[in-house]
Amino acid sequence: MGVIIDVSCASCGKTWHCRTGSGIMHGELGAVKSLFPMEIRQKLDSYEAKTELPLFDFGYRLAVCEHCKSVESVPVIKLLDKEEEYTGLCEKCGKGTELIENIGETRCPVCRKASLSDEETGVWDLRAEL
Numbered sequence: 001m002g003v004i005i006d007v008s009c010a011s012c013g014k015t016w017h018c019r020t021g022s023g024i025m026h027g028e029l030g031a032v033k034s035l036f037p038m039e040i041r042q043k044l045d046s047y048e049a050k051t052e053l054p055l056f057d058f059g060y061r062l063a064v065c066e067h068c069k070s071v072e073s074v075p076v077i078k079l080l081d082k083e084e085e086y087t088g089l090c091e092k093c094g095k096g097t098e099l100i101e102n103i104g105e106t107r108c109p110v111c112r113k114a115s116l117s118d119e120e121t122g123v124w125d126l127r128a129e130l
Contacts, residue, residue, distance in 0.1 A: 004122035005062065007071045007103070012111035016071040022059045023125040029054045035075040040086045047079060055080040062118070063097035065090040069109045071116070072097060 002021035008014070026032050033044045048054050057080060060073040068090060074097050075088035090097050100106045103118045 002060065002124045003120055004124055005118050006121045007062065007116055007118045009108040009111060009113070009115050010117065011113040011115040012108060014108065014110045018062055018071060018073040019060050019124055020062060020073060026058050029056060032058050032075065032077060036077070036086060036088045040088070043086070044077070047082070062100040062103070064100060064106060064109045065093065065095060065097045066109060067095040068092050071109065
C-alpha cells in the first residue's frame with residue numbers, strides 16, 4: 001500500500017497532498033510502463049523482451065517541479081538486475097522534476113526557503129481508486 005504525504009512550507013504556508021509508494025496494481029512491469037514518457041517506455045519494453053523475469057522496484061516519490069512551482073508525486077522505477085533507475089515527468093505539466101532526497105534540506109518551490117516538512121496522513125491503493 002502507498003502512503004499519502006502532506007508536504008507543507010512553514011515559511012509561505014503552501015501545502016501539497018501527495019501519494020508515495022505503490023499500490024497493488026503496480027506489481028507488474030506492464031502496469032507501470034505507461035506512467036513513463038515514450039523514451040523510457042521503450043527502454044522498459046526492451047528490458048522486458050530480453051528478461052524472463054523482470055526484477056524491478058517501483059514507487060511514487062516526492063519531487064519538486066520548478067516549472068509548476070509545486071511538490072509532486074512522480075513515478076520512479078529501478079531495474080534491480082541492471083542498476084538502472086528511471087524517473088517519470090510531472091503529471092501536471094509534463095516537465096522534468098528533481099527528486100526530494102531530504103525534505104528538511106529541500107527548498108520550497110514557491111518561496112525558495114528550506115522550510116518544508118512532511119506528514120503521513122493516510123494510505124492508498126490503486127485498486128481502490130479504479
